[in-house]
Amino acid sequence: MITNGLVPGATPAAASGPEHVEEPVAYDAILLASFGGPEGQDDVIPFLRNVTRGRGIPEERLEEVAHHYRAFGGVSPINDQNRELKAALEAELARRGIDLPVLWGNRNWDPYLRDALAEAHERGFTKLIAVGTSAYSSYSSCRQYREDYAMALAETGLEGVIQIDKVRQFFDHPGFVEPFIEGTRDGIAELEARGIPRARIHVLFATHSVPTDDAVRSGPRDRDFGAGGAYAAQHLAVAEVVMREVGEGVGWDLVYQSRSGPPTQPWLEPDINDAIEELPAKGIEGLVIVPLGFISDHMEVKWDLDTEALETAGEHGIDAIRVPTPGVHAAFVSGLVDLVLERRDGIPTADRPALTELGPWYDVCRPGCCENVRLGFKPALAGLEP
Ligand SMILES: CC1=C(CCC(=O)O)c2cc3nc(cc4[nH]c(cc5[nH]c(cc1n2)c(C)c5CCC(=O)O)c(CCC(=O)O)c4C)C(CCC(=O)O)=C3C
Numbered sequence: 001m002i003t004n005g006l007v008p009g010a011t012p013a014a015a016s017g018p019e020h021v022e023e024p025v026a027y028d029a030i031l032l033a034s035f036g037g038p039e040g041q042d043d044v045i046p047f048l049r050n051v052t053r054g055r056g057i058p059e060e061r062l063e064e065v066a067h068h069y070r071a072f073g074g075v076s077p078i079n080d081q082n083r084e085l086k087a088a089l090e091a092e093l094a095r096r097g098i099d100l101p102v103l104w105g106n107r108n109w110d111p112y113l114r115d116a117l118a119e120a121h122e123r124g125f126t127k128l129i130a131v132g133t134s135a136y137s138s139y140s141s142c143r144q145y146r147e148d149y150a151m152a153l154a155e156t157g158l159e160g161v162i163q164i165d166k167v168r169q170f171f172d173h174p175g176f177v178e179p180f181i182e183g184t185r186d187g188i189a190e191l192e193a194r195g196i197p198r199a200r201i202h203v204l205f206a207t208h209s210v211p212t213d214d215a216v217r218s219g220p221r222d223r224d225f226g227a228g229g230a231y232a233a234q235h236l237a238v239a240e241v242v243m244r245e246v247g248e249g250v251g252w253d254l255v256y257q258s259r260s261g262p263p264t265q266p267w268l269e270p271d272i273n274d275a276i277e278e279l280p281a282k283g284i285e286g287l288v289i290v291p292l293g294f295i296s297d298h299m300e301v302k303w304d305l306d307t308e309a310l311e312t313a314g315e316h317g318i319d320a321i322r323v324p325t326p327g328v329h330a331a332f333v334s335g336l337v338d339l340v341l342e343r344r345d346g347i348p349t350a351d352r353p354a355l356t357e358l359g360p361w362y363d364v365c366r367p368g369c370c371e372n373v374r375l376g377f378k379p380a381l382a383g384l385e386p
């Protein structure tokens, strides 16, 4: 258990992290913002059209993804997971005596962000703090949320009436990382208990692939994070923290999953299945898959990892374990509440917990953060433009 907000031996809020804190704001409510997913077979195609409108996703890819949802009765697990997260946040807020209602709205399916804003307006709320179910920086995980907040305000005519701020990207917040540390420790221990020595165990940290064009533009325009941009750098930094804590003598890599888009468009690689195929030649017998890019066990986890990647491992004679996502882990829920409070109270950067030298991340995104050149410029909240 992390007690002081920092993993022992990990880097505290580093002087090199961004110095960027906003004034305190008396928020009226929390806006839990998520992706959304279908809740029955009839929703599958309309949902996929919502997600991919204007994106140039090939028809075959849509059919393939529709099949994943169909295999689960047309119901994405993500909605129930968000209902549970909302209830857990409410319970934690009540436990701490904090009077902040939680509203829930999605980018791509019912209940939509615009529904949550309409409810906020009815209840007389004018200052919302958004908590997105997305920890890292990239167009899909940062800017697209901010564009959709702006669009939902425009759709409801509430521009200038309701203010929406967001908590920082929380990839290196202890509440998000601790469940992965625990899961990785347990996964390695379980494989050892099955008789596999540490030298023959490998850890693959899995996250969603994104177009390399998006990856290089992730994070602020004026900071250089290397080839995969802030997106890859943040994942690598968090994976290093996890391995430093519990991975002594065990090898690891960062790998990608759920690639979409036309085959001509480069996306981040290697794919997790390709990486698994290489493991037997390296003498690996046991594999721990850490879904580092994800908050809950939604379809990308249930299908791409639990169905496909575990099958690939089995085909190659590798004993594999997929560790849990943060879900409603107590540390994660309480960390999200801490993120809201640090923002509400304007806690200085130096007092904000962050386990990597990249953070604590910005309250307000810097100019050009997480741009998408393919889709062009769209207005976004909670960032400094242009
Ligand atoms: C970085 C990232 C995250 C992690 C951050 C975060 O969590 O926000 C994420 C999460 C998710 N992605 C999800 C579902 C989908 N993503 C798609 C398409 C895409 N994802 C992309 C990126 C990401 N996606 C990208 C670059 C595309 C190409 C189209 C585009 O440029 O936007 C498509 C269309 C079909 C396809 O192309 O695969 C679907 C159905 C669900 C819901 C799962 C459920 O229902 O349980 C979740 C949580």
Ligand SMILES: [Fe+2]
Residues within 6 Å of the ligand: 208
């Ligand atoms: Fe996605």
